[in-house]
Amino acid sequence: MAGLELTRTCFLLATARFLPVLAVPALTPFAFVPVFVRLALLLALALLTAGVAPVHAGLAGMDQPIVLGMALLGEMAMGLTLALAVMLPGAAIGMAAKVVDVQSGASAVSIFNPAVRTMESMTGTAMQWVVSLVFFSLGLHLFLLRWVLASTHFAPLGSAVLAITPGTFVGLLGSQFLLGLAVVAPVILGLFGVDLAVAYASRSMPQANIYFVALPLKIAAALLLLAADLRYAPELIGRVFTQAFGAISTGGP
Known part of the structure; x- marks a missing residue:
C-alpha cells in the first residue's frame, strides 16, 4: 500500500x-463544547494518529471496500468501548441523583437538556454539572486524550477488536453504579431520617395533612444535604x- 493511501486509510x-x-x-465529556470545536479536535487527533500510530498487519486499502468497511465498524465499536469510561460514571451518578429526586419529591421538576434533547431531573442535572466540573478540574480530560491515543498501541488501527471482555463489562457496571450510589448516599440516608420524622408526626397527628x-x-x-x-x-x-x-485498559487484549 502506497504511503499516501496508507495515511488516508489510517486517518x-x-x-x-x-x-x-x-x-x-x-x-463525550465535551458535550457542552460547540460542535465545530469537537470536530476540529477529532480531526486533529485523527491526523496526528494517522502519522505515528502502529497499524494492523493485514490493513485493507480503498481497493477492498468491504474489508475496509468491516474495519471501520470494528473501530467504531472500539470507540464505543472507550466511551464507556466516560459514559458509565456519569450515568451511575445521574441515576443515584434521580433517587434523591424521587425521595425528596422534586422529581416533578424537569429540565430540558439541549445537548441531547431530553428532559432531566433537577438533582440529576446538578450532579451532571458537578461531574463535569470535577472531570476537568482533576485534569481527566487531558488524561482522556492521551488515553485514546495510547489505545492504538494495545489495539492497532484496523485490528477491529473490543477493548473489554463481557465479564469485565458486567463487573464494571456493578462497581460503577455502586460507587455512583455512594456519592449521594449521605443525602439518601439524611432524607430517610426526615421520612422517619414525618412518619412519626403523621402518626401523632393523623388529622393533619x-x-x-x-x-x-x-x-x-435535600438541597442542604446535597450542598454538604x-x-x-x-x-x-x-x-x-x-x-x-x-x-x-486492563480488559483489553
Missing part, C-alpha cells in the same frame, strides 16, 4: 475510533472515573 480508521469519545454528545407540610421541608433538606455532600464528593467522583479507565 479514516482513527476518525471512526475517536468519534464516539470526542464528538457524540451523549458519550403532613405530606404537604413536609414536602417543602424535604426539598430544603458535594464538599467530599470530588474525591469519590475522581475514583469512579479512575476505576472505569483502569478496568477498560
